Amino acid sequence: MIFGAFAVVLSLGGCALPLTEGHAPQPAKAILAEGVRCSSSTLSVDTGFVTGALASCSIDEGNRITVAIEPEDEPPINCSPWYAFRVASEPAQDVQLDLTYGTCGHRYWPKFSHDGVTWEYFHSSDVEISSFAGLDRARVRFRTDGKPLFIAGQEIVAPVTYASWLSRLEAHPDVSRFELGRSAQGRAIEGIIVGDPQAREVVVVIGRQHPPEVTGALALFPFVETILSDSSEAAEFRKRFKMVIVPMLNPDGVALGHWRHNTSGVDLNRDWGPFTQPETRLMRDLFEEIGAETNRKLRLFLDFHSTRYDTIYTLTEEQATDPPGLMDAFIADYQARLPGYWVQEEPGHNADSAVAKAWVYERFGVPTATYEIGDETDRELIGKLGNAAAEAMMHVLLKSDAPAN
Ligand SMILES: [Zn+2]
CATH class of the missing domain: 2.60.40.3120 (Immunoglobulin-like)
Known part of the structure; x- marks a missing residue:
């Protein structure tokens, strides 16, 4: 054999x-x-x-x-x-x-x-x-x-993997690392700020609410690294935007090899609204801090996951967003960067779903999406998807109008 x-x-x-x-x-x-x-x-x-x-x-x-x-x-x-x-x-x-x-x-x-x-x-x-x-x-x-x-079932991408990755990113002058807080079992929930911490426009990216969704992490790593690249667009993006990235929101579930939940038996991505869990409350507080700052404006929220195939869950045409049309522009730009690959988009919105994407939209009216990578998507392709998503995001955000006030 x-x-x-x-x-x-x-x-x-x-x-x-x-x-x-x-x-x-x-x-x-x-x-x-x-x-x-x-x-x-x-x-x-x-x-x-x-x-x-x-x-x-x-x-x-x-x-x-x-x-x-x-x-x-x-x-x-x-x-x-x-x-x-x-x-x-x-x-x-x-x-x-x-x-x-x-x-x-x-x-x-x-x-x-x-x-x-x-x-x-x-x-x-x-x-x-x-x-x-x-x-x-x-x-x-x-x-x-x-x-x-x-x-x-998938590659092991454990809390120590994230810690090591964050340590490496931290060496970049446009990165600052922070601890958002602690999980129910006391594990660190870490994040990084990429770009100008004083920038008016903010983008928030999270990952790993669901422990086995490793392919989403395999896309998030190159996604973030692309934003830290030496390209002129990346440099320009880091000047205009502040990005807050929390790559692993459910470290307990990851460490314990859970299928879905945190240690209280809760699916964190059904807790945005009730906010009954320490992990989701930390995210709510982070968002409310952004919302409370009059000189700050949230522009985009992305949540990395995995499912059986690559897809992007977006909002429907009925959800007006500010910036307007940004997600459509992102999908088109992302597709253009991936010849021979078909970008699947599944629009939907349920204001009461307690899913991160829905809550952030309801609270801020910004474009939001759940970015899903297939379980067995070719690992090299996942890297390219992560790169392309970051390039597309930077491009469309840089083309968007700065907020009026
Ligand atoms: Zn998920």
Whole structure:
């Protein structure tokens, strides 16, 4: 059995995850210390690392591992069946792994990594998706090489990944880093200001309200980096605008490997309005601070997510915005930068949905959008989409009229 031929490389400034055992290859017994969920005489499965999650597992003496994948809370819950675990093996051997899903079914193509940083897809000839009595199963066959192997639904993009990325950005003279506040479990919710902190016009960008939505993060990173590029348009943009970016609003959910919620069982993107949660209240306070400043004007709000395909949820024509027509101009400009790629837009608005996009529009009357990247969109393409979205956004905002008062 050979591993996939194409690699997904996620290397953000060379950051590493805080693995309990470090990065050196470890024999199975060394990993048995912490977080082991099931084991046999030659194999063990553990979740003793940040983002690690599975509901239960078992291993039989035929090297067959069965992993049950279930959400953090009772259904109904959005079907985002996150899993992340590590298989340790001694000696090298052929393994059959069954990922068993509840009623939500299979969603994320299994991926593997030796170091938790560089990821590859399991090759399609080694993965078999089937369904029994309405329940999906993904069977993966692979040969271990004696080193621990991470297996997850998506690349692991953990709080430490963000911290490392922010540290790298912080070196830029037009970036200042701040702590917005703390999550329910006390994790830092960090942000950066990009551009002139005194600028009148403000753009707010957030991400990762939903923990497994890693591809949205994979677009947000290049999006922000493009705004920090050396291009003359980026430099001009940073002079005229103040951008506030909060890349990970739900660090608890991310760290715990949740499918959807924070630690109070709440979908944060259904809490804009009630604001019952510490994480969403921090965002409300940030927005109210912008709203209270008479010399400040919010111009645009973008919220990065993932779903099964690339799409942008926009407002409908009935929602007048200031600046007017900005989102249409953005979509057209974004499309023009992506020959051979079709930009999908899905307009909609429900004032009572308690979704970030709806609340920010109702409160400020500015263009708002939920920017969604597909779960399995080609990772190189995601990078290009993030770049193009930033270039399009800067271009249309620079062409927009400055607010009259
Ligand atoms: Zn989402």
